[in-house]
Every structure is written in structure tokens, then in C-alpha cells.
Amino acid sequence: xxxxxxxxxxxxxxxxxxxxxxxxxxxxxxxxxxxxxxxxxxxxxxxxxxxxxxxxxxxxxxxxxxxxxxxxxxxxxxxxxxxxxxxxxxxxxxxxxxxxxxxxxxxxxxxxxxxxxxxxxxxxxxxxxxxxxxxxxxxxxxxxxxxxxxxxxxxxxxxxxxxxxxxxxxxxxxxxxxxxxxxxxxxxxxxxxxxxxxxxxxxxxxxxxxxxxxxxxxxxxxxxxxxxxxxxxxxxxxxxxxxxxxxxxxxxxxxxxxxxxxxxxxxxxxxxxxxxxxxxxxxxxxxxxxxxxxxxxxxxxxxxxxxxxxxxxxxxxxxxxxxxxxxxxxxxxxxxxxxxxxxxxxxxxxxxxxxxxxxxxxxxxxxxxxxxxxxxxxxxxxxxx
Amino acid sequence: xxxxxxxxxxxxxxxxxxxxxxxxxxxxxxxxxxxxxxxxxxxxxxxxxxxxxxxxxxxxxxxxxxxxxxxxxxxxxxxxxxxxxxxx
Numbered sequence: 380x381x382x383x384x385x386x387x388x389x390x391x392x393x394x395x396x397x398x399x400x401x402x403x404x405x406x407x408x409x410x411x412x413x414x415x416x417x418x419x420x421x422x423x424x425x426x427x428x429x430x431x432x433x434x435x436x437x438x439x440x441x442x443x444x445x446x447x448x449x450x451x452x453x454x455x456x457x458x459x460x461x462x463x464x465x466x467x468x469x470x471x472x473x474x475x476x477x478x479x480x481x482x483x484x485x486x487x488x489x490x491x492x493x494x495x496x497x498x499x500x501x502x503x504x505x506x507x508x509x510x511x512x513x514x515x516x517x518x519x520x521x522x523x524x525x526x527x528x529x530x531x532x533x534x535x536x537x538x539x540x541x542x543x544x545x546x547x548x549x550x551x552x553x554x555x556x557x558x559x560x561x562x563x564x565x566x567x568x569x570x571x572x573x574x575x576x577x578x579x580x581x582x583x584x585x586x587x588x589x590x591x592x593x594x595x596x597x598x599x600x601x602x603x604x605x606x607x608x609x610x611x612x613x614x615x616x617x618x619x620x621x622x623x624x625x626x627x628x629x630x631x632x633x634x635x636x637x638x639x640x641x642x643x644x645x646x647x648x649x650x651x652x653x654x655x656x657x658x659x660x661x662x663x664x665x666x667x668x669x670x671x672x673x674x675x676x677x678x679x680x681x682x683x684x685x686x687x688x689x690x691x692x693x694x695x696x697x698x699x700x701x702x703x704x705x706x707x708x709x710x711x712x713x714x715x716x717x718x719x720x721x722x723x724x725x726x727x728x729x730x731x732x733x734x735x736x737x738x739x740x741x742x743x744x745x746x747x748x749x750x751x752x753x754x755x756x757x758x759x760x761x762x763x764x
Numbered sequence: 765x766x767x768x769x770x771x772x773x774x775x776x777x778x779x780x781x782x783x784x785x786x787x788x789x790x791x792x793x794x795x796x797x798x799x800x801x802x803x804x805x806x807x808x809x810x811x812x813x814x815x816x817x818x819x820x821x822x823x824x825x826x827x828x829x830x831x832x833x834x835x836x837x838x839x840x841x842x843x844x845x846x847x848x849x850x851x852x
Contacts, residue, residue, distance in 0.1 A: 412782045415803050415814040427786035441833065443783050607781045608811050615811070617835075620781050 380707040381744045386527055386555060386685050386735035387711055388577045388584055392638065396581055399637035403630040410626055412606025422629045429636030430619075436639050436647075437572060437590055438563035446589045446622045447632055451554040452478040453600075454573035454589035457622060458550050459483065459521065461597030462571075465490030467518040470509065470547075472533060473498040474526045474720040479552055483521075492516070498723050501676065504533045506541065513545040520547050524562070525555040528720040528731060529675030530658075530685030532556075539568025548595065554578060555683040558642050559651050570595060581642065582635030585628050597622060653738040654684035657745060661686045661734055664749035670756040674724055674731055687731040690756045691763075695730035701755045702732075708748055710734050769800035770842050774820040775850060776802070777829065778810040778838045785814050787834045797822045808847055810837035817842070823852040 382390050403425060409418030411426050430442035448454040459482045463469060471483060473495050483493050494512045498504055504522065520542040525532045535551060542549040550571040553562055557572075558579025564572060576586025591597070599614055603624035608615045615621050642650065658679040665671045665688055674687040690698050699712035713730040714721050721727045736745070770776060779785045785801065792799045799818040804810060818825065826839050839850040 415801060420801055420814070423782055423786055424789070427783065427790075430783075431790075442787060443781075606813075609813075615781070617781050617811075619783055 380709055381740075381748060383708060383710045383734045383736055383740070383748065385737040385740075386530075386578070386683070386733060389579065389581055389737050391739055392581055392583070392634070393641045395637045395641050396583070396634045400583060400630045400634040403633035407629065407633070411629055412620075413604075413626070425636070426627060426629060426632050429632045429639065432636050432639040432643070433588065433590065436558075436643060438565040439590060439592075441593070443618045444590055444593070446591075446619045447627055448587045448589060449585055449628070450577070450587040451552065451573050451575035452587075454587050455479055455521075455550070455552055456482050457589055457597065457600045458571045458573060458591070459486060459519075460600055461622070462519060462548070462550075462595070463491045466492075466516060468492040468494065468514045468516045469519045469521060470494045470496065470512050470517060470542075471520070472496055472504050472522045473723050474503050474528070474531070474533075474717070475521075475523055476527050476552065476554065476720075477716040477718070478554065479521055479523065480717075480719050495719075500724065503531050503723070504538070506534065506537055509538070510541055513547065517545060517547045519550055521550040521552065523552040523554065524560070525683035525685075526675075526717070526720055527555050527685070528715050528717050528724065528733065529687045530555065530679075530682030530735075531675050532560075532681055532683065535569065536567060539570075543568045555685070558638070558647065559654065559683060561647055564590065564592070576631065576635040576638070579642075580635060581638030583631045586631040586635045589622075599624065601625065650738045651684075654736060655679050657736040657738075657740055657742075658682070658684050658686050660742065660745050661736070661748070664745070665752060668749075668753055668756050670760055671752070674726070684735055684737075686734045688734075689726070689729055689731055690752070690759050692729065693759050695726075695732045698732045698755060701758075702748075702751055705754065706747060706751045708751060766842055766844065768802050768817075770802055770805075770817045772819075773798075773800065773817040774842050775823050776805070776808070776815050776817045776840050776842055776847070777826065777836050778804055778808050778812065778815045778840070780811040780835055780837050782812050782814055784835050785812055785816060787832065788816055788829050788836075791829045791832045791834065792816065792818060792825060795825055795828055797825045805842075805847060808838060808840065812837075823850055826850065826852055
């Protein structure tokens, strides 16, 4: 199998990640914070270590403000529902994933005002229109860092600066960029960062988190046991307990920590450059196939490692199916949980095929991929005659 | 009644949450201070059921723990007749 769906979840994982999960399952038997015995403390220390590793990666220094969640969607929901009240105004982009679009739709029905900044191809986030969208009640700006459909990066530095000039907070959805692009919370005007553990950070599925700066109060999304203040009915108000009710995914978080340490060890820039080289190869190869239509900027260096395309008018799902049938090439087709982005691209009906390599992908695999796309495209052309 | 390493170490710090205790463990390790995690004594109940005890002669380490941003709910000297606020 040639796996090109790393934007959905990365595979393979580094062996260190697999070993860390196994070690946690075999030797860190307890439930963190549930009892002070040795088994619980072993798991608690391991989870704390991952909080510290994430702080190093994201340029922050308070492990207590690293809140673990099941995934980035969960983290985004925690941030949005924890922050926004009826009467508040929030600004977002027109290429959001459903992880943001759907919570905002639900919040709209609860009295939160939502402004979506219109985008065009090549101008996905109009900073001038954005600057004019602020209102006295604008509490938050939320955008993704890179589109999960085309990989297009949004101008997060400027977006954060402008949000702060207007006294609003900035929530960044780093689903496609955490572990691939440097995100330094010490230097960026990002107040809340939502990230998945199982994509660029190379951890297992079922992990993710939210990091947010001091001075921000979030109402919990869920309430329950935290292992602290057990005698009280009220939810603890200190972090991370306030937002981490229920047993954490200890073995998963162990794997996530190992993934983060692997990235720190390898160097995030090295990993990204490798992935961008692979995208360049894919882009250049696909561009030469007459039936292929590519989406997004041809500057692969300005994108997360995604190459989106279609073959003529062929349904993207059919293209992806043909690639898998021909040579076990695994790619994601359809709408990628991002109807807003497809509406802007004009691909709501056809969808797109998305190739997303990882630094583990080989040049030889991509040679095979290009060869098979050529074959499928040629067959498509013939079928039209 | 004193128990575990508390009998030997005689200094104990308590926390509002386990995450704070884990942060304190890191500081004590960094400064090469021996410590043990123990159940928080009933009379010192503070939110977190785990406390850290360490040798009384290293009591100045509490400054390092606080400087690192760890939140404590108390620092005590453990004597046979009870717990007394630690003076350092």
C-alpha cells in the first residue's frame, strides 16, 4: 500500500511512538490522579512529561495550560463553547473545516454572531475585509492555519496582530500544521491553540489538545471526576483539572509525547522540507498530465504538505477508487469535512482527490503514483471519445 | 502519626492539584533533592491527595519550587505532635 492520506492521520508512526505506547500499557498500569499509589503516579508523570514536551514544541512554559482532548475537534469545541456567550461576535474564514464551521453554526443558533470573511482562490483570507469586520462585541477570531483541502496557509501572524489591535482573542486550528510548521506561542499573537495528536505530531488517534494563554477563562465542555477536590460537587477551577474530567488516554498521550520528542530530535524544519520536496515532485509530475487539474498555489513551500487535484470531470471518489484498485494507492477524495472550502473552490459537486505524503514517503512510491495517475487519466480521456 | 518517608524527611509540601505536585517533582529532581510522594495527611487536606516530602535540611528548596511557578497550598515541618508551618 502507498499511503498518501497523512492529512487525515499520519502513518506510519515512528517506532518510538509504538514503543512508548507499549511501555505505557505494560509498565504504567495506573490511572493518573486516581489514587496516589505508585501505579497511578507512574502514569501521571508520563502524562506530565508530554505536557512539558508540548510546551517546548510550541514555545510556551506552563504545562498546566496544556489541556488534553480526544482530538483537535474536541479542543476547538472546548475553546468555542467555553468562551462564547450569546451576544458575542466571532470572525472566521471561508475555508474552515467542519470542526470550526459546525460549532459556529450551533453557536449561531444560540445567539452568537458569526462573520465569515469571503475568500477567493489565491486570496483565501482578505485582510482588508477582515479588518473591517470587527464590531464592539467581537470576542474571538478563529481560523485554521492551513486548509485541509488545498494546504493553503493563512496569514496567521497578521490575523493575530489585527485581532489584538481590536481587543479580540485569536484561536488557531493547527490541525494540518502542528508538528510540520513552527508555531511559537511566545512570538505569535495566538491566544488559544488547538491541535490533533495523531497527524503531524505523529501520536496515536484519540489524542489532541488545547493550549491557551493566561488570563483566558474557559467554561468546561464536560464536567466530572478529576481526582482532585473529590469532596466537592463543584468542578475544580484550576487547570488542567477544570477542563479534563474523566480518565485521560494515558497510553495515547505517552505515544503523543514520543511523537513530539521525535520531531524535536529530527528537527521540524527538516521534516517539513522533506515533505515539501515530495509535494513539489507530485505537483510537477501531475502538472504534466493534460487531464489533471490542480488546486491551490503552485508554491508548495507556502502550503502544508497537501496536493489536491482532479482528473477532468471525473468524480474525485471514482479517481481515488481507481488509484486504490490499480496499485493500492490510498488517497482521500470527496469533501474532506470542509464544504465551505469546496464552495470557494467550486468543487462541491466533484470534490477533489487529496495526496498528502509524510516524510516517510519514498520517491519511488511517488514515481509509481504518478505513473498510475497517468494511466487513469489516459483511460478517462479514451472513455470520452 | 507520621508514615512512610515522612518519618525520615520531616518536610512536606501540599498542592491544589496533582499537576502542581508533578511540576514540583521536576524541580526537586533538577536540584538533586531527594523526595517521596505520600498521601496528603488528613489534617493538611488541600485538594490534592498527593503531597511531597523531602529532607528538612533542604527546606530552602521551597523557594525554587515557587520560583518555577508551582502553586503550593502549604509547606510544613512534620513533628511527632503534628504539622507546623515551615519557616525557611
